[in-house]
Amino acid sequence: xxxxxSQIFIESLKKEDVEYIFGIPGGAIIDLHDExxxxxxxxxxxxxxxxxxxxxxxxxxxxxxxxxxxxxTSGPGATNGITGIATAYMDSIPIIxxxxxxxxxxxxxxxxxxxxxxxxxxxxxxxxxxxxxxKDLAYTIKKAFYIATTGRPGPVLIDFPKxxxxxxxxxxxxxxxxxxxxxxxxxxxxxxxxKVAKAIAxxxxxxxxxxxxxxxxxxxxxxxxxxxxxxIPVFTTLMGIGAxxxxxxxxxxxxxxxxxxxxxxxxxxxxxxxxxxxxxxxxITGKVSEFAPNAKVAxxxxxxxxxxxxxxxxxxxxxxxxxxxxxxxxVLDEYNKIDWDEVRxxxxxxxxxxxxxxxxxxxxxxxxxxxxxxxxxxxxxxKDDDAVITTEVGQHQMWVAQFYxxxxxxxxxxxxxxxxxxxxxxxxxxxQFAHKNKPVYVFAGDGSFQMNEQELxxxxxxxxxxxxxxxxxxxxxxxxxxxxxxxxxxxxxxxxEVQPSFVKLAESYGIKAKRITKKSEVEDALLEMKNYKGPxxxxxxxxREENVYPMVPxxxxxxxxxxx
Amino acid sequence: xxxxxxxxxENESGVLSRVANLFSARGYNIESLNVAPINETxxxxxxxxTEGDEAILEQIGKQLNKLIDxxxxxxxxxxxxxxxxxxxIKMHTDLGTRAEVLRIVDIFRGKIVDVSQDSYTxxxxxxxxxxxxxxxxxxxxxxxxxxxxxxxxxxxxNKK
Numbered sequence: 265x266x267x268x269x270s271q272i273f274i275e276s277l278k279k280e281d282v283e284y285i286f287g288i289p290g291g292a293i294i295d296l297h298d299e300x301x302x303x304x305x306x307x308x309x310x311x312x313x314x315x316x317x318x319x320x321x322x323x324x325x326x327x328x329x330x331x332x333x334x335x336x337t338s339g340p341g342a343t344n345g346i347t348g349i350a351t352a353y354m355d356s357i358p359i360i361x362x363x364x365x366x367x368x369x370x371x372x373x374x375x376x377x378x379x380x381x382x383x384x385x386x387x388x389x390x391x392x393x394x395x396x397x398x399k400d401l402a403y404t405i406k407k408a409f410y411i412a413t414t415g416r417p418g419p420v421l422i423d424f425p426k427x428x429x430x431x432x433x434x435x436x437x438x439x440x441x442x443x444x445x446x447x448x449x450x451x452x453x454x455x456x457x458x459k460v461a462k463a464i465a466x467x468x469x470x471x472x473x474x475x476x477x478x479x480x481x482x483x484x485x486x487x488x489x490x491x492x493x494x495x496i497p498v499f500t501t502l503m504g505i506g507a508x509x510x511x512x513x514x515x516x517x518x519x520x521x522x523x524x525x526x527x528x529x530x531x532x533x534x535x536x537x538x539x540x541x542x543x544x545x546x547x548i549t550g551k552v553s554e555f556a557p558n559a560k561v562a563x564x565x566x567x568x569x570x571x572x573x574x575x576x577x578x579x580x581x582x583x584x585x586x587x588x589x590x591x592x593x594x595v596l597d598e599y600n601k602i603d604w605d606e607v608r609x610x611x612x613x614x615x616x617x618x619x620x621x622x623x624x625x626x627x628x629x630x631x632x633x634x635x636x637x638x639x640x641x642x643x644x645x646x647k648d649d650d651a652v653i654t655t656e657v658g659q660h661q662m663w664v665a666q667f668y669x670x671x672x673x674x675x676x677x678x679x680x681x682x683x684x685x686x687x688x689x690x691x692x693x694x695x696q697f698a699h700k701n702k703p704v705y706v707f708a709g710d711g712s713f714q715m716n717e718q719e720l721x722x723x724x725x726x727x728x729x730x731x732x733x734x735x736x737x738x739x740x741x742x743x744x745x746x747x748x749x750x751x752x753x754x755x756x757x758x759x760x761e762v763q764p765s766f767v768k769l770a771e772s773y774g775i776k777a778k779r780i781t782k783k784s785e786v787e788d789a790l791l792e793m794k795n796y797k798g799p800x801x802x803x804x805x806x807x808r809e810e811n812v813y814p815m816v817p818x819x820x821x822x823x824x825x826x827x828x
Numbered sequence: 829x830x831x832x833x834x835x836x837x838e839n840e841s842g843v844l845s846r847v848a849n850l851f852s853a854r855g856y857n858i859e860s861l862n863v864a865p866i867n868e869t870x871x872x873x874x875x876x877x878t879e880g881d882e883a884i885l886e887q888i889g890k891q892l893n894k895l896i897d898x899x900x901x902x903x904x905x906x907x908x909x910x911x912x913x914x915x916x917i918k919m920h921t922d923l924g925t926r927a928e929v930l931r932i933v934d935i936f937r938g939k940i941v942d943v944s945q946d947s948y949t950x951x952x953x954x955x956x957x958x959x960x961x962x963x964x965x966x967x968x969x970x971x972x973x974x975x976x977x978x979x980x981x982x983x984x985x986n987k988k
Contacts, residue, residue, distance in 0.1 A: 386846060387853050391896050394841075411896065445838060446896045569890040572883070 266432040269398045270299040273362070273424070276405040277306055279437045282333050284309050284324065284697055286317040290337020292364025292377060295429040309697065309726065312718040314341050316690035318348020319716070321359045323694030326677045327652055329482070331358040331412050332694065338364040339377030342423075343384065347684060349419045350388040354681025355503060356480060358417040360408050361389075367427035368396060382423050390418030398431035406438045415448030416567040417480055448566060452583030452591060460538075460562045460579045461595040465602070467536035467560075469611045470496045473519070473548075476503025476680065477541015477565060478585050479673040484508065486589035487540060493596065495608040497615050499527035501542050502665055503680040509671040516615070517624075520548040521816045522662040525622035525825060528816070530615060531556050532823040539563045541585045544574040545681070550822035564588050622814065622827050624666050633783050633806045635660060635735045639667040642705065642733070642790055651703040652677065652695045656688035656712030659741040662812045664707045686715030689732060693719060696728045703731065703794070710736040711760055720773045723799045731793050731800045734766055737808045745811045749826065770801040777801035830859070831885045832877050832904040832911065832981050838897040839865055839872040847874060850891050856880060860978030871899065875980045904981050911981040915959050916941075917950040920970035929969055936962045947972060 267275065273296055277285070286309045289297045300308050311317040314336045321332030336345045342363040352359045366375040371394075382394045391411045393404050408420040464470055478487055484507040491498050491514050498508045499516040508515055519527035531537065537559040542548070549555040552575055562579035563571045571580045581588060626636040653668055654677040655661040661678055670676050677695055679687040692706035713734050723730055744758040770777035776796055780789045786804070793800045814825040837843050844863060851858050859877040866873045878888060885903075892901045904911070919929050926948070933940060933950050936958065942949035952962055956979060963971070 382842065383845070386842070386849050443896060445899045567894070569887065569894050573887060 267435040268432050269401055269429040270295045272401050272435050274299050276402050276437055280409050282306055285333045285335045286320040287335035288314055290341050292338035292426050311722050314344035315348050316716045316719045318345045319687050319690035320694030322352045322357050323677055323691030324698045325357050325359055327674050327695045327698040331360055333360050335362045339379045342381040343379055351679050351682045351684040352419040353388045356417050358412040359419045360412055361421045363423050365423045365425040368425045385421050389421045392421040394423040395428050398428050398433045402437050406441055410441050449582045450584040450587050452581050452588035456581050457591050458595055460581055461592050465599045469534045470536040471530050471534035472496050472498040473537055473539040473542055474504040474507045475501045475542025478504055478507040481585040483585035483589055484673045486586055495604045501548055505676045506670040506673040510669045518665050522812050526618035528822045529618045534559045537561045543570040550816050550820055554821035631783055633804050635663050635806045636667045638786055638804055639664055641786055643668045649703050652699050654688040654692040654706050656708045657683045657685045658709045659812050660707050660709045660735040685712040689716050690719050692730050696730050706732040708734050710734055711740045724773050729798050733802045736803055736805050766803040775799050779803040781805045830879050834902040835874040835892055836900040837872050839870045843897045846895055856888055862978040862980055877979050908984040909981050911955050911979050913956050913959055913977055913979050915952045915976045918973040919948045920972050921948050925969045932965050
């Protein structure tokens with residue numbers, strides 16, 4: 265029997281076990297929506313903006329490890345999605361974005377709602393396709409899922425013209441796939457693994473540098489085994505948060521521009537830096553030429569282009585973090601006779617000393633609300649709940665990274681690479697679709713929240729109990745902090761005191777909300793929010809000019825920290 | 829440092845744009861780029877001449893390899909290789925210069941492929957130095973139009 269392109273689209277997504285599609289309909293995808301309407305295996309989640317739809321697919325993917333799917337109409341629908349796609353691209357998140365396109369005979373004619381979305385997204389997708397023949401459709405969808413989820417994951421876009429949606433052909437979904445130009449290296453070279461193992465075993469001051477790739481590969485257990493076996497201290501990047509339990513003795517927390525004193529100092533004094541699924545981003549390295557000056561560098565990454573891109577790597581190791589570490593752990597059995605506690609004593613003693621210097625802190629006497637306090641309190645009341653925490657971008661994002669104690673991967677969702685304000689709220693909604701019957705909390709700044717606040721409607725429409733805590737300082741706070749520290753307190757265009765009443769805004773959607781202004785109100789408010797069954801917005805008015813510390817000025821060496 | 833990359837790619841729409849985009853998005857230079865289908869089905873070969881320090885050239889090689897449409901990347905650095913380029917050169921000619929142009933073309937073993945009353949069109953093949961050299965000599969005699977293909981290259985076979 266012949267199926268239409270729209271039917272093939274649905275049958276193919278079923279084969280890929282897709283539960284949800286996020287998006288907004290439009291003229292160029294009306295046929296697809298008509299088919300979606302006729303079935304109930306895949307649920308379409310109607311959002312209020314395409315950017316938010318893509319972030320929701322992304323949030324779903326980060327929690328489940330399965331690809332998220334978005335469906336956008338042609339032209340403005342597609343272009344609205346680009347920020348979401350670029351966000352997923354920078355953080356290597358597997359999502360599949362389908363965009364409607366004008367009928368093939370009209371492509372290139374500047375037709376109504378036509379945009380060259382394939383051309384526009386070439387540099388922010390792992391790969392993209394324009395389907396020109398319905399016969400290619402099933403295979404293209406298979407390829408898209410395969411490319412998005414294998415190797416270094418990333419977003420894939422399929423541009424789907426309207427006439428292809430109604431054209432008919434025989435349907436069969438390919439079982440396997442082979443792309444001759446695409447063969448990610450999963451297993452590391454054994455000789456090189458042995459070399460790195462030897463370097464690790466003989467290092468006096470080794471340090472593990474754990475990035476988002478560890479989470480994507482599911483290598484957190486192996487990282488923990490390696491650290492514990494050889495007593496190696498660990499720091500994570502922003503994207504790596506959760507890959508190593510932050511309450512463990514060997515954890516140094518996050519390093520970088522707003523990293524902990526101990527992590528940044530450890531980088532500067534270690535003699536072997538072992539990077540796993542991280543890419544030496546400028547927010548981690550600071551001034552590259554003075555980064556880890558005493559260290560040899562080992563770098564495990566599935567993407568060869570990440571290795572030796574920003575800094576010279578002495579021991580490159582291309583492969584999947586989990587598989588490579590598994591092999592490495594068995595190679596390291598050769599060194600079982602060594603008493604690692606004894607060998608590591610001086611280094612861990614030094615680490616301990618740094619741990620007790622310049623701890624993350626804030627003024628606990630303050631009677632107004634300090635953001636760090638809210639975050640610590642939320643951690644206290646949610647630590648046994650397996651909660652997902654998402655953030656927007658800015659000061660509050662860094663405070664959450666510093667003050668919430670993450671112990672599991674896939675529980676901290678944040679836009680690390682692109683730094684997209686407006687990400688956290690929709691990503692939290694997407695996460696809630698995956699994290700069924702478990703709590704999702706969104707930390708937002710008042711600036712970021714206003715970038716996708718229209719999704720309050722989506723929360724109500726699908727009755728999702730997402731809790732949002734707005735740390736409200738009436739500023740675009742991170743930029744204000746830079747202006748404060750480096751631009752003579754000239755607060756150019758960062759005062760955003762003009763804002764809605766977030767309580768009234770929430771209430772206008774029928775969402776429960778509360779505003780607090782005093783420290784003494786925080787705990788009760790958080791508990792009330794936690795125990796409330798539905799969605800909840802907590803507007804916490806915080807000390808306006810609180811800064812994030814430590815801070816390494818952009819371009820300065822990583823040990824050059826402003827501490828207060 | 830100059831480097832020639834020869835890249836075997838899927839012969840699909842958008843591939844050239846992906847390669848060009850890689851260079852522009854990362855701020856790499858393309859000095860010349862030549863692309864045409866090769867004898868294997870659905871494959872094309874691109875020859876790209878670029879410039880950069882060792883680290884950049886290493887990155888370019890890796891980035892080209894990373895492209896999903898890329899089947900194979902060959903770098904022409906230390907190994908012996910043959911490179912050729914072709915140029916079509918249209919010369920203004922009159923009674924005073926025709927003989928001289930012919931002589932030069934003859935010395936360089938070029939070919940005249942089109943003639944009119946006041947012009948010659950020359951086909952010239954060789955490595956880039958040779959093409960530059962003939963252009964130097966022809967320049968004062970009046971070049972009307974010039975088209976160069978950019979380099980193509982191949983590794984020399986081991987001679988036993």
